[in-house]
Amino acid sequence: xxxxxxxADRLGNIPAVLDQFGxxxxxxxxxxDSSHQRRSAALPTGIGLVILFTDFLGHNVMQRFREAAGxxxxxxxxxxxxxxxxxxxxxRHIEREKCLTCPGKCPSGK
Numbered sequence: 859x860x861x862x863x864x865x866a867d868r869l870g871n872i873p874a875v876l877d878q879f880g881x882x883x884x885x886x887x888x889x890x891d892s893s894h895q896r897r898s899a900a901l902p903t904g905i906g907l908v909i910l911f912t913d914f915l916g917h918n919v920m921q922r923f924r925e926a927a928g929x930x931x932x933x934x935x936x937x938x939x940x941x942x943x944x945x946x947x948x949x950r951h952i953e954r955e956k957c958l959t960c961p962g963k964c965p966s967g968k
Contacts, residue, residue, distance in 0.1 A: 860884035860904050864923050865911030866939045875941050879948050881907065889919040901926050907951075908932055911939040 861876065863869065863886040873883060885902050901908065901923075908927045910920055920936075927934045933955075937947035 859906040861907040861909055862887070862901055862905045862923075863909050863911070864919065865889050865914035867914075870939075871941050872939070872944060875944050875948075879952070881948075887923075889915045899926065901930055901932060905930075905932055908934045909944070909947075910934065910936045912936050913938045 859881050861881045861883060863872070863883055865888070866872075867888050867890070869883075869886065876883060884905055908923055910923060912920065924934055926932075933951065935947045935951050937943040
């Protein structure tokens with residue numbers, strides 16, 4: 859799956875974590891450019907997931923990318939820019955996706 863990463867100037871160990879989940883970084887946007895706050899451009903083609911690093915983003919930038927993902931039917935994962943936070947957020951996202959496609963009921967009855 860290809861992902862668009864939004865936020866953070868440097869990714870550090872994030873690419874290694876994404877690789878463990880089978881996610882490839884298709885594009886990375888720092889979100890610092892003022893045009894990211896105003897424009898509502900389409901996402902790059904082939905994106906299956908948008909990851910927003912909330913501790914490095916303003917509300918306007920976050921809102922624009924969430925809206926773009928919603929228009930194109932792309933999943934959004936929000937977390938802080940840390941290996942632990944990203945791992946937890948991706949784990950929750952994968953579990954949600956499994957529940958949506960599961961033909962049976964969960965043991966918890968939900």
